[in-house]
Amino acid sequence: MWFNIDFNKLTILLLPTVLREPITVAYAQALLKPIDALHYDWLQKRQADWYKLEHTGQVCRLRKVLNDQLDPILRRITIGNGTAFPRRYIYTKAENKPKYLGTFFIKSNNEYQNTGVDFRVFVPNEIVINAIFQLNYLIKFYKLAGKRYIIEAI
Structure with missing residues (x-):
């Protein structure tokens, strides 16, 4: 050339x-x-x-970039789907709705539908401790605009 x-x-x-x-x-x-x-x-x-x-924001390409940069030998970084639980509401007496809630699990605010994360990045704990800023930079650089993520240590 x-x-x-x-x-x-x-x-x-x-x-x-x-x-x-x-x-x-x-x-x-x-x-x-x-x-x-x-x-x-x-x-x-x-x-x-x-x-x-x-490299783009596709899941396979994003996983490849993260593994190339942060874990080139063992390649342990994976990407999974975000959770989307439906909300359950407690009604007042005036609304004349049923009060029985059934089994109710307390979840964080970002785990519900339309408020949660779009994908989860599963990263080994030593990478989270040593290179969290580089990990956040790479994810933000390659992800699609408007997509939300959370990093989980494994």
């Missing part, structure tokens, strides 16, 4: 044939070393940008 440049070879090719002695070539290559380092940094940034563009 046009961006793959070997500056050491280019230095030798651009020198006149009379000046192609080892000391002159080494001096010219030393002068181009900062440009070569800058080119290397640009190639690394370009590769990182292509990685970000290739």
Whole structure:
């Protein structure tokens, strides 16, 4: 491609044939070393940008990104569906509704329908302790807008 440049070879090719002695070539290559380092940094940034563009908010892609960045060897990070329990209401006497509640479990406010989370990220406890900020950044970067999530340690 046009961006793959070997500056050491280019230095030798651009020198006149009379000046192609080892000391002159080494001096010219030393002068181009900062440009070569800058080119290397640009190639690394370009590769990182292509990685970000290739991955989306799909569950399989998000799981792959999280495992690539945070748990590359064991790949223990998984993604599951969020819970959506229906709400149960207690009625007053004036409403003339039944008062029997049956078995009633207390749930947190984000576990009910239309108020809860859309997906859950199950992460090993050591990753939650050591890299919670990077985990939150990656999830927020790749998830779809408007989707809510919760991180659960396993």
